[in-house]
Amino acid sequence: xxxxxxxxxxxxxxxxxxxxxxxxxxxxxxxxxxxxxxxxxxxxxxxxxxxxxxxxxxxxxxxxxxxxxxxxxxxxxxxxxxxxxxxxxxxxxxxxxxxxxxxxxxxxxxxxxxxxxxxxxxxxxxxxxxxxxxxxxxxxxxxxxxxxxxxxxxxxxxxxxxxxxxxxxxxxxxxxxxxxxxxxxxxxx
Amino acid sequence: xxxxxxxxxxxxxxxxxxxxxxxxxxxxxxxxxxxxxxxxxxxxxxxxxxxxxxxxxxxxxxxxxxxxxxxxxxxxxxxxxxxxxxxxxxxxxxxxxxxxxxxxxxxxxxxxxxxxxxxxxxxxxxxxxxxxxxxxxxxxxxxxxxxxxxxxxxxxxxxxxxxxxxxxxxxxxxxxxxxxxxxxxxxxxxxxxxxxxxxxxxxxxxxxxxxxxxxxxxxxxxxxxxxxxxxxxxxxxxxxxxxxxxxxxxxxxxxxxxxxxxxxxxxxxxxxxxxxxxxxxxxxxxxxxxxxxxxxxxxxxxxxxxxxxxxxxxxxxxxxxxxxxxxxxxxxxxxxxxxxxxxxxxxxxxxxxxxxxxxxxxxxxxxxxxxxxxxxxxxxxxxxxxxxxxxxxxxxxxxxxxxxxxxxxxxxxxxxxxxxxxxxxxxxxxxxxxxxxxxxxxxxxxxxxxxxxxxxxxxxxxxxxxx
Numbered sequence: 001x002x003x004x005x006x007x008x009x010x011x012x013x014x015x016x017x018x019x020x021x022x023x024x025x026x027x028x029x030x031x032x033x034x035x036x037x038x039x040x041x042x043x044x045x046x047x048x049x050x051x052x053x054x055x056x057x058x059x060x061x062x063x064x065x066x067x068x069x070x071x072x073x074x075x076x077x078x079x080x081x082x083x084x085x086x087x088x089x090x091x092x093x094x095x096x097x098x099x100x101x102x103x104x105x106x107x108x109x110x111x112x113x114x115x116x117x118x119x120x121x122x123x124x125x126x127x128x129x130x131x132x133x134x135x136x137x138x139x140x141x142x143x144x145x146x147x148x149x150x151x152x153x154x155x156x157x158x159x160x161x162x163x164x165x166x167x168x169x170x171x172x173x174x175x176x177x178x179x180x181x182x183x184x185x186x187x188x189x
Numbered sequence: 190x191x192x193x194x195x196x197x198x199x200x201x202x203x204x205x206x207x208x209x210x211x212x213x214x215x216x217x218x219x220x221x222x223x224x225x226x227x228x229x230x231x232x233x234x235x236x237x238x239x240x241x242x243x244x245x246x247x248x249x250x251x252x253x254x255x256x257x258x259x260x261x262x263x264x265x266x267x268x269x270x271x272x273x274x275x276x277x278x279x280x281x282x283x284x285x286x287x288x289x290x291x292x293x294x295x296x297x298x299x300x301x302x303x304x305x306x307x308x309x310x311x312x313x314x315x316x317x318x319x320x321x322x323x324x325x326x327x328x329x330x331x332x333x334x335x336x337x338x339x340x341x342x343x344x345x346x347x348x349x350x351x352x353x354x355x356x357x358x359x360x361x362x363x364x365x366x367x368x369x370x371x372x373x374x375x376x377x378x379x380x381x382x383x384x385x386x387x388x389x390x391x392x393x394x395x396x397x398x399x400x401x402x403x404x405x406x407x408x409x410x411x412x413x414x415x416x417x418x419x420x421x422x423x424x425x426x427x428x429x430x431x432x433x434x435x436x437x438x439x440x441x442x443x444x445x446x447x448x449x450x451x452x453x454x455x456x457x458x459x460x461x462x463x464x465x466x467x468x469x470x471x472x473x474x475x476x477x478x479x480x481x482x483x484x485x486x487x488x489x490x491x492x493x494x495x496x497x498x499x500x501x502x503x504x505x506x507x508x509x510x511x512x513x514x515x516x517x518x519x520x521x522x523x524x525x526x527x528x529x530x531x532x533x534x535x536x537x538x539x540x541x542x543x544x545x546x547x548x549x550x551x552x553x554x555x556x557x558x559x560x561x562x563x564x565x566x567x568x569x570x571x572x573x574x575x576x577x578x579x580x581x582x583x584x585x586x587x588x589x590x591x592x593x594x595x596x597x598x599x600x601x602x603x604x605x606x607x608x609x610x611x612x613x614x615x616x617x618x619x620x621x622x623x624x625x626x627x628x629x630x631x632x633x634x635x636x637x638x639x640x641x642x643x644x645x646x647x648x649x650x651x652x653x654x655x656x
Binding site for chain 1 (some may be wrong): 233313321349417
């Protein structure tokens with residue numbers, strides 16, 4: 001996805017959001033770019049090219065996932081089968097949403113993203129991999145590109161842990177906080 | 190204490206419930222707003238896990254994204270699938286004991302318009318909503334930010350969020366704005382100068398004389414666009430303007446010496462530090478409008494559109510070229526004079542009473558150009574009633590506008606109000622992304638006055654030339 005500012009409206013346009021379910025959103029992934037007005041695949045779009053069919057990684061530029069907070073954008077990636085997105089930066093809400101759902105957002109410096117983009121464009125479909133176990137991206141040239149990820153969030157991702165369950169263990173502390181706030185600043189309730 | 194604390198430090202410290210063993214913090218959420226688009230999956234998650242709400246009275250449900258705007262609307266007017274989402278919100282609110290402002294409620298409206306009107310947001314609060322424009326509410330001195338559906342579920346179940354301390358920044362706006370220009374022009378100008386960072390400014394304090402000089406409604410507009418600059422929350426420290434506004438919507442707090450003192454104390458101490466300090470000296474002399482496909486692609490109405498040579502790198506040039514192609518525009522020419530087919534006045538950016546007044550002043554006694562379809566949608570039922578008391582509905586209708594029922598409408602294009610492919614729309618909304626107002630829609634973000642002028646002239650026009 002060789003562009004900056006890929007927004008969540010582009011990732012999943014409005015008409016695919018009309019649902020109360022998390023599932024089935026893959027068909028709307030990049031729907032506006034992927035299909036013409038009659039719903040036929042647009043021939044020039046990357047996802048419709050043979051070389052990129054069954055892709056599991058998206059490579060983009062800067063500010064990927066900016067815009068609306070719709071978590072549907074992340075669910076659509078997962079439903080389609082995308083496991084990781086590599087970009088030089090992300091929209092902050094998309095980044096959080098991705099980690100919470102097990103989609104790996106990988107931040108690499110812009111020059112490394114540009115190098116990968118050149119390789120992928122020159123040899124469409126060339127293999128590229130992302131390893132969460134050792135925090136590296138391996139490009140088509142075989143070179144490793146290390147990336148940083150918050151250690152705690154990496155651990156949660158690897159374990160598939162449920163933040164709500166962890167928090168609910170602290171229910172008593174939350175209740176105590178609320179009682180204290182009620183005494184000191186009741187207008188915040 | 191001793192050491193100088195920023196506004197952010199103060200709000201963070203007073204909401205830090207505990208530190209988890211892994212170093213993250215549990216932050217208490219004082220107010221949680223939920224709406225029809227981003228909440229159904231969160232409630233399903235709760236139900237599947239057999240979980241309930243800790244503090245249902247801190248949660249408020251408002252139907253806004255999917256609601257139709259037609260006069261006399263019912264659920265039958267909703268787009269296919271919409272009634273199910275609106276109904277799910279109502280059912281979930283009933284099941285979990287949450288106050289619900291549904292389509293028929295006499296205080297219904299867009300969540301970010303309704304929440305301040307009802308006094309649900311006060312200075313020093315933490316406020317979240319599954320909607321990126323929750324940053325709007327920072328105008329009241331609250332730390333308010335948009336979250337995803339998983340986080341909505343987390344807040345419903347625990348009244349907290351787990352997070353690392355976000356980066357905090359302060360942007361000071363000084364300088365001058367010519368008469369007739371509005372908070373929207375200022376917000377667009379800031380986007381043009383700051384760009385769509387996409388890099389975490391988790392908390393952005395907006396400060397400076399230009400900010401202090403804005404009305405509360407102007408501040409809500411300015412903060413609304415904070416997310417478009419990459420700031421998750423945009424917050425203005427409470428001052429006289431804030432407390433006066435609050436006195437009207439929360440008279441119960443006026444008598445509390447303790448509350449008044451606490452709210453007055455919500456400002457950055459002398460010498461307090463932010464991770465980033467930004468300053469912008471503003472010299473705003475003409476209406477601002479977006480020309481491209483992201484909210485930072487902004488120009489003054491008479492300026493030439495940027496040439497492709499302004500982009501250094503090849504892919505940046507491609508990006509400009511793509512924006513021109515999508516918008517059907519050419520570099521070098523000004524926006525003024527470009528024909529328009531649609532005008533929309535409304536949304537959480539500009540659907541408040543002062544916005545409707547600004548537009549109506551220009552429209553009074555005039556007619557919408559025959560080539561234009563124009564729609565005005567008040568941000569809430571309260572705004573609608575107040576406008577009707579002033580006769581603004583008649584002004585708009587007489588000119589040829591459709592006068593809608595409150596909702597998100599043509600901002601997000603999900604409720605049946607949308608712009609047709611290739612049509613050019615001047616809109617008071619917050620996003621001009623490709624397809625945002627409908628597939629192929631060409632959106633120009635603008636102030637209410639600029640939108641009104643475009644409706645009358647049928648082309649993009651400096652409203653000061655009409656006035």
